Amino acid sequence: MLETVSDKLLNKEDPITFEEALQLTELSKSEVPDLISLARKVTLKYKGDGVFLRSIISAQTGNCPEDCSFCSQSAHFDTEVNAHPLMAKEKILLAAKQSEKMGAMDFCIVISAKGPTPRIFNKVLEAVDMLREETSLKIGCSLGDLKEEQAYELKEHGVWRYNHNLEACRSFFPNVCTTHTYDDRYRTAELVKKVGMNLCCGGILGMGETVRQRLELAFELRELGPSWVPINFINPRPGTPFENVETVTPFEAVKTIAIFRLILPDKILMTAGGREVTLRDLQAMGLIAGANAMILGNYLTTAGRSPEEDLRMLDDLEMPVRTDIN
Numbered sequence: 001m002l003e004t005v006s007d008k009l010l011n012k013e014d015p016i017t018f019e020e021a022l023q024l025t026e027l028s029k030s031e032v033p034d035l036i037s038l039a040r041k042v043t044l045k046y047k048g049d050g051v052f053l054r055s056i057i058s059a060q061t062g063n064c065p066e067d068c069s070f071c072s073q074s075a076h077f078d079t080e081v082n083a084h085p086l087m088a089k090e091k092i093l094l095a096a097k098q099s100e101k102m103g104a105m106d107f108c109i110v111i112s113a114k115g116p117t118p119r120i121f122n123k124v125l126e127a128v129d130m131l132r133e134e135t136s137l138k139i140g141c142s143l144g145d146l147k148e149e150q151a152y153e154l155k156e157h158g159v160w161r162y163n164h165n166l167e168a169c170r171s172f173f174p175n176v177c178t179t180h181t182y183d184d185r186y187r188t189a190e191l192v193k194k195v196g197m198n199l200c201c202g203g204i205l206g207m208g209e210t211v212r213q214r215l216e217l218a219f220e221l222r223e224l225g226p227s228w229v230p231i232n233f234i235n236p237r238p239g240t241p242f243e244n245v246e247t248v249t250p251f252e253a254v255k256t257i258a259i260f261r262l263i264l265p266d267k268i269l270m271t272a273g274g275r276e277v278t279l280r281d282l283q284a285m286g287l288i289a290g291a292n293a294m295i296l297g298n299y300l301t302t303a304g305r306s307p308e309e310d311l312r313m314l315d316d317l318e319m320p321v322r323t324d325i326n
């Protein structure tokens with residue numbers, strides 16, 4: 001099986017099929033090192049060496065009307081999130097400058113919302129303008145559902161990337177959220193592409209989906225065609241409906257990253273939220289297995305590793321930090 005997939009991806013540049021991906025999930029433990037080695041070769045062939053670093057800020061946290069079962073920011077659940085309204089743009093700028101100093105190339109403004117109200121949207125635009133004037137970071141946003149005119153406005157203000165995850169495959173999505181649909185998410189993701197922003201779109205693994213449904217997500221993403229694919233691993237939050245889900249084991253997580261790389265050879269694959277709690281001591285293996293971007297520093301409501309530790313890991317792996325994206 002690995003020889004067939006290797007020939008397809010390395011020699012013929014042919015995409016692998018769902019059935020082939022399914023067979024990869026059935027590889028034995030002793031075959032996983034070869035899978036990882038192939039994923040590394042595919043990364044180098046399609047994306048080159050090195051890792052992109054991004055940082056994010058939860059500019060508005062909590063009190064979200066949506067009921068995403070993994071999320072501590074939903075107003076539907078009794079969680080201990082530190083909710084706050086939209087930060088002043090000066091505070092966002094301060095965080096952006098710190099990220100820039102740490103080596104991030106890209107900074108994403110995230111708000112908890114179904115979509116931005118006109119007032120919040122205008123304030124985010126003001127923050128974007130300020131960040132573009134005072135830093136050299138590429139600016140991304142993740143503001144929930146967008147109206148078409150909002151998407152065009154973000155693009156006009158120089159937002160180069162918009163994050164809007166599918167979260168889960170179509171068949172599992174109803175288990176994740178009832179206040180909006182998979183199609184709602186898909187529509188905004190397509191809109192982002194339509195207006196010419198880079199689409200950053202991935203999902204969360206370990207919410208109770210089957211291995212097959214993880215592949216469904218990867219293939220649905222391949223169809224959608226984002227340029228960045230964040231792979232989040234659930235970090236079960238107390239008080240949410242998913243607080244007791246069984247997380248993905250570190251070994252399974254590395255194997256899954258490798259298989260995602262083989263399904264999505266030309267995407268920037270980013271390990272995102274939950275990577276510390278899921279990958280634990282296998283963080284570096286996640287990068288060897290095909291991830292080529294990371295979120296540096298903290299996530300939206302949970303703390304990440306220190307940026308110094310991540311930068312040392314890249315140094316130890318002799319993987320350069322990349323800034324050449326455009």
Ligand code: SF4
Pocket residue numbers: 064065066067068071072073074111112113114144
């Ligand atoms: S994931 Fe986003 S939309 Fe869903 S509850 Fe959390 S903040 Fe709201």
